[in-house]
Amino acid sequence: MLRNKELIGPFVITLALAAASGLVCGALGGMAAGLAGAVCTALAGAVWLAVTARRYARLRQLGEYLASVYAGGELLDIRDNREGELSLLKNDLHKITVTLRQQSEQLAHDKQFLQGLLGSISHQLRTPLTGMLVMADLLARPDLPDEKRAEFTGQLTAQLERMQWLLERLLTLSRLDAGCLVMESAPVSLPALVRRAAAPVRVALELRGQTLELDCPEGPAWQGDEKWTAEAVTNLIKNASEHAPEGGRVTVRLRQDALAARITVEDNGPGIPAADRPRLFERFYRGSNAAPGSAGIGLALARELARAQGGEVTAANRADGPGACFTLRLPMRPGAL
Template structure:
């Protein structure tokens, strides 16, 4: 403590004031007065040193606390119920410690999610890549029949398109998670939006002889991004098409009220098992009724797009009865 330059300056000032006080008392008052001034000066300096030493001990404790924090121990509580600058400092340090602890937990969760995502992506890409390698080897055989060659070529095309869709969807999800996508905030009429979302799926619907019913308030609208919302709806409608049998029915209804604009997509397909409902919007999650070609990314992408625009999506489903997705875009954030 005494090696601290600030303490040395402080003691020098106290000693100087004491010497001046004693000298003035000797010259202008009396020797007893000088003795009293000297005693008071010694007492004052002693108490100052004791108090300074106590503060240094408190600071050393805080320094030790910070070292423990830097080593990863966030469970210490340095707060006290007294008043004063040190107590305020302790409280502020504790708040920062809690914040660092929460951030550390979030980083660990993000790291685990990244590890799982990489594992899932590797698994999803491994299957089509293996299939493509096998088919490419077979296509090298000059004795291969033309029919088989055409079949393998079509399969290669299908696998390539599937990989392209998977990589594109993962890239979009990553951009949304990173906050690098800025959704437009413009008036979107729901009727043209539904037309844009159903157009790419008309052929698959026709092949399965499915009927689609579209109806609602032609003036219904919300503030959002037309193209990205269409992307989300395509994935939701595509899910209904894939899980509805031939000759099935898909219904899309939309409306607007004072609080929100609602879009409901319903089907009379296989439905979703009750135990799968809480997890269907998780990326790479595949429920019991998921098809063999399902990747588990479409619904996750739709969920991210909708919620990023201050929307909400709910699902109701019963196995063998059908599934209904309810999308709400609120007039304001509530």
């Protein structure tokens, strides 16, 4: 109790009153001594009553403040630098209320993000599903010509492949968000990684008459996850192909130094509009030059896969001509970037 300055003053006053009462009683004796002792006791009680009333008033104010915060009121800085149990309580309650308000705001933000995410996913799935239902009805017609049946079957297969691609990427993003996507760490030949990343999109580029140029000299092995890094590069090449014109060119360059490896993917399309740059890596964001049917998750996935390994993906317009340039930076050793 003596360490609490809120009680030291009243305690000292009570001791002084008790000492004064003893002296007066010893000096007066008889009825006068009893009266003096009663007066001193009453004064001591009044002191403690005043202290108790003041403490209860502060507790009541604190309770009213907490009730207002619970009702959504404004947070106030109730921290108190004075010593005492109530001051310590106010400081602890301030920390708790601030933390709870931050968590509440984060939950509201997450809820809004989830609503937008579910809306985007439903939109991405609704479009191919609608087309698939129409084609399924057409394929059920017995009088459908064989050439049309083959055409609709091919379109149905393409829509199913698009849905499979979308769901696989969404699953990868959710695993990254949950922190349960395991990244391996093994020596990787980056030129081989780029060739592996380019393989899945070569046919699409050829169908559009586009040229894919690889400038990837041999260099030191990089330590990381080949599979998921190749996935990131594939998404960058696919994005470049979607924005390059038919008959255009996509160039992939690899450069390495002691600190980092840099894989740049360039196209000769219209470039990145200034309005799209702040949101370029947002999930499901489709820029003004987005290709028809684009899901808007390839760039977001590429960046998340890079960051999971200590790297980064950046975007800019080319300095030597029209087109965009995306750069994937990977640290040659952990923490190098």
